[in-house]
Amino acid sequence: xxxxxxxxxxxxxxxxxxxxxxxxxxxxxxxxxxxxxxxxxxxxxxxxxxxxxxxxxxxxxxxxxxxxxxxxxxxxxxxxxxxxxxxxxxxxxxxxxxxxxxxxxxxxxxxxxxxxxxxxxxxxxxxxxxxxxxxxxxxxxxxxxxxxxxxxxxxxxxxxxxxxxxxxxxxxxxxxxxxxxxxxxxxxxxxxxxxxxxxxxxxxxxxxxxxxxxxxxxxxxxxxxxxxxxxxxxxxxxxxxxxxxxxxxxxxxxxxxxxxxxxxxxxxxxxxxxxxxxxxxxxxxxxxxxxxxxxxxxxxxxxxxxxxxxxxxxxxxxxxxxxxxxxxxxxxxxxxxxxxxxxxxxxxxxxxxxxxxxxxxxxxxxxxxxxxxxxxxxxxxxxxxxxxxxxxxxxxxxxxxxxxxxxxxxxxxxxxxxxxxxxxxxxxxxxxxxxxxxxxxxxxxxxxxxxxxxxxxxx
Amino acid sequence: xxxxxxxxxxxxxxxxxxxxxxxxxxxxxxxxxxxxxxxxxxxxxxxxxxxxxxxxxxxxxxx
Numbered sequence: 001x002x003x004x005x006x007x008x009x010x011x012x013x014x015x016x017x018x019x020x021x022x023x024x025x026x027x028x029x030x031x032x033x034x035x036x037x038x039x040x041x042x043x044x045x046x047x048x049x050x051x052x053x054x055x056x057x058x059x060x061x062x063x064x065x066x067x068x069x070x071x072x073x074x075x076x077x078x079x080x081x082x083x084x085x086x087x088x089x090x091x092x093x094x095x096x097x098x099x100x101x102x103x104x105x106x107x108x109x110x111x112x113x114x115x116x117x118x119x120x121x122x123x124x125x126x127x128x129x130x131x132x133x134x135x136x137x138x139x140x141x142x143x144x145x146x147x148x149x150x151x152x153x154x155x156x157x158x159x160x161x162x163x164x165x166x167x168x169x170x171x172x173x174x175x176x177x178x179x180x181x182x183x184x185x186x187x188x189x190x191x192x193x194x195x196x197x198x199x200x201x202x203x204x205x206x207x208x209x210x211x212x213x214x215x216x217x218x219x220x221x222x223x224x225x226x227x228x229x230x231x232x233x234x235x236x237x238x239x240x241x242x243x244x245x246x247x248x249x250x251x252x253x254x255x256x257x258x259x260x261x262x263x264x265x266x267x268x269x270x271x272x273x274x275x276x277x278x279x280x281x282x283x284x285x286x287x288x289x290x291x292x293x294x295x296x297x298x299x300x301x302x303x304x305x306x307x308x309x310x311x312x313x314x315x316x317x318x319x320x321x322x323x324x325x326x327x328x329x330x331x332x333x334x335x336x337x338x339x340x341x342x343x344x345x346x347x348x349x350x351x352x353x354x355x356x357x358x359x360x361x362x363x364x365x366x367x368x369x370x371x372x373x374x375x376x377x378x379x380x381x382x383x384x385x386x387x388x389x390x391x392x393x394x395x396x397x398x399x400x401x402x403x404x405x406x407x408x409x410x411x412x413x414x415x416x417x418x419x420x421x422x423x424x425x426x427x428x429x430x431x432x433x434x435x436x437x438x439x440x441x442x443x444x445x446x447x448x449x450x451x452x453x454x455x456x457x458x459x
Numbered sequence: 460x461x462x463x464x465x466x467x468x469x470x471x472x473x474x475x476x477x478x479x480x481x482x483x484x485x486x487x488x489x490x491x492x493x494x495x496x497x498x499x500x501x502x503x504x505x506x507x508x509x510x511x512x513x514x515x516x517x518x519x520x521x522x
């Protein structure tokens with residue numbers, strides 16, 4: 001009998017003391033790809049989401065994410081919603097703030113995929129490996145840039161809070177937020193590393209020029225005017241501004257990457273993408289453009305953008321577009337030079353963009369710049385200083401040029417994060433300054449001790 | 460019988476202490492399972508604000 005108990009207990013004993021890490025779910029190398037082909041297929045899954053404008057694609061965006069950002073800004077006027085269709089449109093950013101927690105996780109999922117590739121693809125002896133690594137570094141840099149822009153406050157100094165940085169694949173890592181300076185350094189390092197691989201194969205989408213454009217965006221966002229200028233000049237020398245006819249074809253193209261567009265989503269269409277595109281394009285018809293935006297087009301039909309953007313009663317006609325084109329670099333140059341105090345150069349680039357959009361334009365000089373608007377939302381520039389006529393003219397030109405491309409909301413954030421309200425159903429909904437910076441997900445706050453939340457999100 | 464009890468107690472002890480390496484590795488229990496942040500409630504429009512809205516709507520209606 002004693003032997004029976006002994007024999008029964010021994011396996012039980014062995015069972016429970018042998019599993020010290022029964023909850024360890026690390027793949028321990030078993031599921032990591034090995035060849036450059038396998039890594040490329042991991043990457044192409046993600047790139048396909050961009051090509052088909054999958055709604056959950058976080059890096060470049062789709063018409064769904066783009067329209068939301070436009071609805072949050074002052075380009076369209078929620079007070080003029082046309083019912084009943086307009087009742088389904090977001091009234092203001094507050095309505096969608098909690099959804100941004102998912103976006104945070106999705107961006108980190110892309111970073112995880114890139115980390116797997118960067119950590120494990122050791123060979124760089126063939127063209128495909130170089131393309132895969134270059135693309136992975138670019139995508140990681142872009143993901144961190146978007147996290148910085150959306151989940152951190154507008155840049156004032158390197159010491160303010162940045163994003164948690166994860167640069168190797170470790171499912172159990174729980175990093176705290178870095179400083180803004182450390183985040184900038186990481187993004188710069190990733191994009192420069194990507195540039196060093198000279199990716200030119202369009203199949204990989206994040207080519208050398210795309211990385212350069214994101215570097216320009218990063219330097220512009222963080223007020224590193226000199227570097228923003230040098231990257232932008234390199235790009236516009238390779239991709240100059242287009243004349244009216246080519247511009248119109250590029251902007252109104254539904255699925256083609258034309259002209260000086262470096263990267264855009266939705267270059268392939270499938271049934272899902274087309275249905276989403278059609279639904280979103282119809283939904284925009286229920287919210288007219290704001291009068292304030294419409295009035296910026298003082299040259300009316302003389303400005304080629306006017307007829308592209310506005311239909312009857314200020315209803316949108318432009319094909320909303322998610323991507324990067326080098327016309328933005330001209331605007332970056334104008335503003336960067338203005339902040340550096342080089343008024344002549346700032347006017348040169350401001351007039352360059354006007355000359356390409358308004359055939360019979362009158363060149364701006366220091367003497368004929370429009371007076372400061374008293375009704376515009378933006379009252380201060382990126383440095384917090386009161387607007388000058390020159391900076392205001394540049395911001396207005398940017399608003400006109402990049403309408404429908406998801407830019408204006410971030411411009412509001414960058415230039416003073418102004419508070420404004422809209423009405424719906426007899427109530428007033430206010431976009432408060434803190435709402436321009438999205439909340440760190442609640443689950444992360446609960447799991448990671450010491451993680452600091454952005455202001456405004458406490459309850 | 461005595462041996463059986465001793466063996467049962469030992470087995471229970473082994474099960475209790477050997478299986479749990481880190482018994483506190485789950486996050487601390489929260490009061491509630493809340494995933495969202497509270498957003499300020501909208502306020503009712505004042506008469507002045509209604510006037511602003513009416514002016515905007517009139518301007519647009521007359522386009």
